[in-house]
Amino acid sequence: MTTPLTKNPMPSWIESPYPHVQHSLITFPAKHILLVTINRPEARNCLPVEGTIELGALWKWYDAEPELRCAVFTGAGDKAFCAGMDLKQRLDIIETGEIAHDYPPGQFAGMSNRTGKKPIIVACNGHAHGGGFEAILNADVIFASPNATFALPEVLRGVSALAGALPRVFHLFGNHRAMDLILTGRRLGVQEAKDWGLVKEIVPQEKLLDTAIEYAKLIARLSPDSVIISRLAAREAWETGVSRATMRGQELWAENMLRSENAREGLAAYREKREPRWKRSHL
Numbered sequence: 713m714t715t716p717l718t719k720n721p722m723p724s725w726i727e728s729p730y731p732h733v734q735h736s737l738i739t740f741p742a743k744h745i746l747l748v749t750i751n752r753p754e755a756r757n758c759l760p761v762e763g764t765i766e767l768g769a770l771w772k773w774y775d776a777e778p779e780l781r782c783a784v785f786t787g788a789g790d791k792a793f794c795a796g797m798d799l800k801q802r803l804d805i806i807e808t809g810e811i812a813h814d815y816p817p818g819q820f821a822g823m824s825n826r827t828g829k830k831p832i833i834v835a836c837n838g839h840a841h842g843g844g845f846e847a848i849l850n851a852d853v854i855f856a857s858p859n860a861t862f863a864l865p866e867v868l869r870g871v872s873a874l875a876g877a878l879p880r881v882f883h884l885f886g887n888h889r890a891m892d893l894i895l896t897g898r899r900l901g902v903q904e905a906k907d908w909g910l911v912k913e914i915v916p917q918e919k920l921l922d923t924a925i926e927y928a929k930l931i932a933r934l935s936p937d938s939v940i941i942s943r944l945a946a947r948e949a950w951e952t953g954v955s956r957a958t959m960r961g962q963e964l965w966a967e968n969m970l971r972s973e974n975a976r977e978g979l980a981a982y983r984e985k986r987e988p989r990w991k992r993s994h995l
Contacts, residue, residue: 730773735763740923744932745772753789758796768816775829778992781936782928786835788967790917796842821847824876829940831931835924853922856902857917859861865897910987936993937972
């Protein structure tokens with residue numbers, strides 16, 4: 713059954729309260745799982761500057777909370793995951809002459825340029841345009857509903873996608889597909905997005921969130937140390953190139969991982985033919 717769109721009480725297994733969030737709903741559908749839902753369906757879940765600042769603080773808290781291992785990110789309703797920034801607010805900001813704003817280091821939704829250490833799975837429940845697409849491009853795994861579309865329409869609005877999307881679409885899709893998207897602002901349909909390797913699976917809307925949560929549970933059942941370090945090594949290649957990434961990941965993390973309680977536990981469980989009992993990560 714799909715998790716209801718209501719705020720759950722803080723579970724007893726969470727050690728520290730999450731930061732104040734006004735524009736999204738925070739729930740905990742299972743042990744070790746965080747569910748974040750952008751909750752502005754009347755505005756196609758577009759985010760004002762304040763909503764992005766909130767999410768930046770929330771993802772930072774998620775990485776630091778030792779009992780959380782995987783997050784799912786979605787939008788309220790069945791029309792849009794996130795239509796990007798609040799363009800009405802952006803126009804107001806420009807007209808005041810104060811174009812700069814204090815976005816978090818992760819940029820739009822605290823995510824479009826997020827590095828972080830823990831995975832975020834997206835349940836894309838509709839349109840992901842502008843900043844919404846920029847955030848999705850930096851997710852770890854994406855499930856999408858049949859009505860999902862993806863677009864960088866900034867050229868249609870006299871602006872540009874500068875929150876992380878441009879280098880990512882190039883690395884993901886290659887030069888010519890990237891240019892097709894960013895120079896025209898056209899919508900990428902969900903089947904095309906799957907064919908291009910962006911979407912893992914197209915899931916009926918009524919099953920989308922449950923599917924993403926069950927997938928997050930699979931990750932949460934694994935060694936949190938192994939998940940963090942494997943993700944780090946892969947993302948270092950994504951950000952910097954294969955050879956440099958391999959060296960840096962080994963230098964920073966490999967020895968600590970092999971000396972960890974979870975490495976011993978995983979190997980002992982294999983030898984003893986039992987399920988491992990993972991400890992919290994101290995990385």
